[in-house]
Amino acid sequence: MTQNEWLALAPFIIVSTLAILIVVVDMIRPGRDHLAAVIGAVGVLVAMGATIAAGPIGGLGGLPPEGMALFGGVYVRDGMTAFLDLLFLGIALLTILFAPDYLIPRKLPVPEFVSVLLFAVAGAMLLGGGRDLLILFLGLELLVLPGYLLAGFSKRDGLSTEGAIKYFLLGSFSSAILLFGLVFVFGYTGTTNVAEIGDRLAAIASGDAPLPVALGMGMALVLTGAAFKIAAVPFHYWTPDAYQGSPTPVTGYLSVGPKVAAFALVLRLFMEALGPVRADWWVLIGVLAAITMTVGNLAALGQDNIKRMLAYSSIAHTGYIMVGLAVAGGATDPEVAASGVQGILFYGFAYAAMNLGAFAVVAALQHRPGVTSQISSFAGLGRRAPILAVAMTLFLLSLVGIPPTAGFFGKAVIVIAAVEGGGLLTLLAVVIMLNAAAAAFYYLRVVVVMYMRDPAENAKPVDVGGWTRLGLIVAGAATIAIGLIPAVTGAALDWTLEAAKTIAGL
Amino acid sequence: MSQSLDAYLLLAAGLFAIGTFGFLAKRNAIAMLMSIELMLNAVNLAIVAFALFTPSLGAQGSVIALFVMAVAAAEATVGLAIVIAIYRNRRTPLVDEYASMRE
Numbered sequence: 067m068t069q070n071e072w073l074a075l076a077p078f079i080i081v082s083t084l085a086i087l088i089v090v091v092d093m094i095r096p097g098r099d100h101l102a103a104v105i106g107a108v109g110v111l112v113a114m115g116a117t118i119a120a121g122p123i124g125g126l127g128g129l130p131p132e133g134m135a136l137f138g139g140v141y142v143r144d145g146m147t148a149f150l151d152l153l154f155l156g157i158a159l160l161t162i163l164f165a166p167d168y169l170i171p172r173k174l175p176v177p178e179f180v181s182v183l184l185f186a187v188a189g190a191m192l193l194g195g196g197r198d199l200l201i202l203f204l205g206l207e208l209l210v211l212p213g214y215l216l217a218g219f220s221k222r223d224g225l226s227t228e229g230a231i232k233y234f235l236l237g238s239f240s241s242a243i244l245l246f247g248l249v250f251v252f253g254y255t256g257t258t259n260v261a262e263i264g265d266r267l268a269a270i271a272s273g274d275a276p277l278p279v280a281l282g283m284g285m286a287l288v289l290t291g292a293a294f295k296i297a298a299v300p301f302h303y304w305t306p307d308a309y310q311g312s313p314t315p316v317t318g319y320l321s322v323g324p325k326v327a328a329f330a331l332v333l334r335l336f337m338e339a340l341g342p343v344r345a346d347w348w349v350l351i352g353v354l355a356a357i358t359m360t361v362g363n364l365a366a367l368g369q370d371n372i373k374r375m376l377a378y379s380s381i382a383h384t385g386y387i388m389v390g391l392a393v394a395g396g397a398t399d400p401e402v403a404a405s406g407v408q409g410i411l412f413y414g415f416a417y418a419a420m421n422l423g424a425f426a427v428v429a430a431l432q433h434r435p436g437v438t439s440q441i442s443s444f445a446g447l448g449r450r451a452p453i454l455a456v457a458m459t460l461f462l463l464s465l466v467g468i469p470p471t472a473g474f475f476g477k478a479v480i481v482i483a484a485v486e487g488g489g490l491l492t493l494l495a496v497v498i499m500l501n502a503a504a505a506a507f508y509y510l511r512v513v514v515v516m517y518m519r520d521p522a523e524n525a526k527p528v529d530v531g532g533w534t535r536l537g538l539i540v541a542g543a544a545t546i547a548i549g550l551i552p553a554v555t556g557a558a559l560d561w562t563l564e565a566a567k568t569i570a571g572l
Numbered sequence: 573m574s575q576s577l578d579a580y581l582l583l584a585a586g587l588f589a590i591g592t593f594g595f596l597a598k599r600n601a602i603a604m605l606m607s608i609e610l611m612l613n614a615v616n617l618a619i620v621a622f623a624l625f626t627p628s629l630g631a632q633g634s635v636i637a638l639f640v641m642a643v644a645a646a647e648a649t650v651g652l653a654i655v656i657a658i659y660r661n662r663r664t665p666l667v668d669e670y671a672s673m674r675e
Contacts, residue, residue: 200636207643211650218654227658228670234654235604235667238647239595242611245640246588249615253622256629258636280581307673374673 074134074143076116077151078191081158084109085184092177099170102177103533106162106184110155117151124561133568139259140198149411149565150194150330157323157418158187163537164426165315167530172435174220174313182219183319186212190327197338199248199258202331206244206295209327210237213320217312229311233320236294236304244291250284251339260339268342285340289347292335295328298388299358302381306365309377314432314439317373318425321380326414329387333407337394337569348395352494355392359385359501367508372428373439375508379465380421382505387413389494390480394569397487406487407566409480412558416472416548420464423541427458430530430538444512446521451528455516457538462509464545467502472548475555477502479562580621587614601655601665605648612644 087109088102095101121127122145133144162180169176189208196202214237218230252258255266269275294301309317340347362381369375390413393406428439431454437443447455464471477498484495530538547554591614594607616637623633659665 200639204639204643207646211646214650214654218657221657222661224658224661225673227654227661228672230654231601231658231667231670234651235595235601235608238608238651239611241647242588242591242608242615245615246611246618249618249622252636253618253626253629256626258632310673 070129070134071136073120073128074136075141076120077113077155078188078195080109080113080116081155081184081191082188084113085181085188088177088181088184092175092181097175097177099166099176102180103162103166106180107159110159110162110184114152114155114159117148117155121148123148123152124564135197139261140201141192141195142197143195145565145568146333146411147195149561150326151191153326153411153415153418154187154190154194154323157319157326157422158183160418160422160426160537160541161315161319161323163533163540164318164422164429165533167433167532167534168313168315168429171433172220172313179216179219182212182215186210186216186319186323190323190330193327193330193334196334197260199252199260199263199339202260202334203245203248206328206331207241209324210241210295213237213324216316217308217320219316220313223311223313225311226313227311229308232304232311233308240291240294240301243287243294247284247287247289247291250280251288254278254281254284260334263339264341267340271342271345285343285347288335288340289350292328292332293354296325296332296384296388297381298354298384299361299381302358302362302384305381306374306377309380310371310374310439314373314425314429317377318422318429321376321425322414322418322421325380325384326418329391329410329414332391333410333569336391337407344395348392349490351388351395352392352490355385355388356494356497357385358382358388359497363501363504363508367504369508370441371439372441372444372512373425375441376421376424376428379505379508382501383413383417383421383465385501386477386480386498387417389484389491389498392494393480393483393487393491396489396491397483399486402483402486404563404566404569405479405483407569408559408563409476409483411562411565412479413476415558415562416464416476416545419541419544419548420461420471420473423538423545424458424461424465426534426537426541427454427461430454430534431528433529433531433534434526441512441515442519442522444515445519446516446525447528448517450521450525451530454528454530454538457542458516459513460542460545462512464549466506466509468506470546470549472545474549475559479559577621577625580625581618584614584618584621587611587617599666599668601658601667604667605651605655608651609644609648612640612647616640 122131135142192205214234217233220226255263297305359382366378390406390409397403464473467473467477481495484491591607591611619637
């Protein structure tokens with residue numbers, strides 16, 4: 067292998083080695099919780115450094131700007147891969163920072179948590195760069211199998227295992243459906259290479275070859291399986307239980323990591339492999355997006371448990387991101403299609419920071435074992451823990467999409483792209499705006515409880531651990547900086563657009 | 573042995589449908605796990621059939637089938653671990669009794 071090939075693979079190798087290293091360290095020195103978290107966090111930072119050193123990110127990085135294909139094109143490191151890798155590593159870093167203060171009081175092993183999490187992130191990174199159906203499938207399984215384990219991490223807790231089994235059963239059911247669809251795509255196009263599948267389908271789309279019925283069926287199965295993975299309505303039933311039952315830092319991770327990774331898979335499959343037949347799927351995605359965000363928001367309105375509420379709200383956010391996909395598929399102007407993909411990436415970035423931050427505050431409140439995740443436990447937080455309350459308010463305002471926060475620009479990019487797309491896409495932009503207004507109600511209800519309700523008589527002081535504090539600073543700084551500092555916003559917008567344009571055909 | 577690809581694909585689709593039905597109809601977590609395995613076996617049958625009837629896919633198909641088997645084994649391991657964990661908590665394998673989180 068040449069030096070550049072090693073450079074392109076370095077982030078992936080570092081993360082997988084790190085996961086194994088932590089298992090080994092835990093074997094030699096068992097039960098060192100803080101040590102494992104430090105190794106994990108430092109290792110992830112090193113992997114981020116390696117990603118930047120490899121690039122290609124703008125003018126940075128040692129690889130050529132057009133990217134680099136490895137192993138005959140099954141793994142590609144281009145602008146998109148670099149962006150997604152950094153995003154996944156950022157999610158891993160924040161999750162590692164938030165976990166110890168929740169896990170240690172409950173006597174849950176941190177080394178195992180960090181190791182399993184890093185395996186999942188390695189799977190996500192494989193999805194980010196995979197250009198081959200087999201690699202994409204393996205990446206997906208490497209992402210979700212550790213995810214099931216994390217959901218059931220608190221194995222003596224009935225809720226955690228219940229969430230895990232629901233997540234597992236529906237997750238592997240959907241994996242089987244997705245795989246069955248992929249097999250038909252493979253069998254009828256005669257290749258597993260994403261770009262070659264695109265070429266074969268281009269011939270079908272231009273009328274040179276007929277569309278085999280079984281291939282159409284395969285694409286429908288792929289769409290169904292992918293919709294399960296991103297938790298789009300009506301394939302979302304596993305989400306609330308899996309999110310509510312999981313230990314809170316895991317919930318935070320599950321609500322962003324697998325979701326963004328599943329969108330990476332969807333981008334590769336739909337924009338590159340099924341790109342030539344996009345006229346056949348974008349309306350369906352658009353309709354699913356509208357239903358998904360509406361159902362998610364309406365269900366979130368009635369929740370009393372904050373984890374369950376954020377679970378339904380994450381379904382709504384899936385809907386917003388899917389609008390980006392609909393724009394990417396439905397816009398006739400390639401510039402607008404590119405800004406749809408840009409919307410997906412930018413929203414994923416903003417959503418990761420603000421949602422992980424919100425879950426971190428929930429986890430900090432539950433620092434003491436036994437504290438439930440009812441919204442009423444936030445009562446009087448404005449006086450009991452002013453800084454925590456301010457942080458939560460910031461994250462919730464960002465989730466609503468109020469300027470000057472990251473969430474505002476996330477929604478803005480998608481809405482502007484949808485309006486530029488015209489026709490049905492404009493209608494989707496209207497649906498987003500209506501939904502954002504409805505969502506404000508249940509997010510701001512938490513703010514009202516925090517500042518305008520008296521704390522319960524027996525409320526104990528909230529002590530925020532050092533790890534959580536560090537993580538909250540990172541998440542809060544990202545949420546504010548993207549929204550408030552024009553230079554950062556501009557850089558993030560440029561970067562996501564550049565990454566979006568590496569998708570073939572844009 | 574049939575000489576037609578469609579016959580194998582129909583068989584695979586039939587197996588897949590049986591697995592899907594089993595997953596949706598059964599209430600026992602172990603039986604649901606078995607149904608998922610059946611679905612994955614249907615997938616493997618389809619892969620091998622494609623590999624047999626399309627010469628250019630020969631070697632590739634076999635390798636993919638092996639990978640799918642490995643993934644299925646990993647999935648079964650994780651699944652059984654979770655089933656055992658919840659059985660210890662609830663003393664039942666029936667999924668409709670796992671309903672402590674309802675709004």
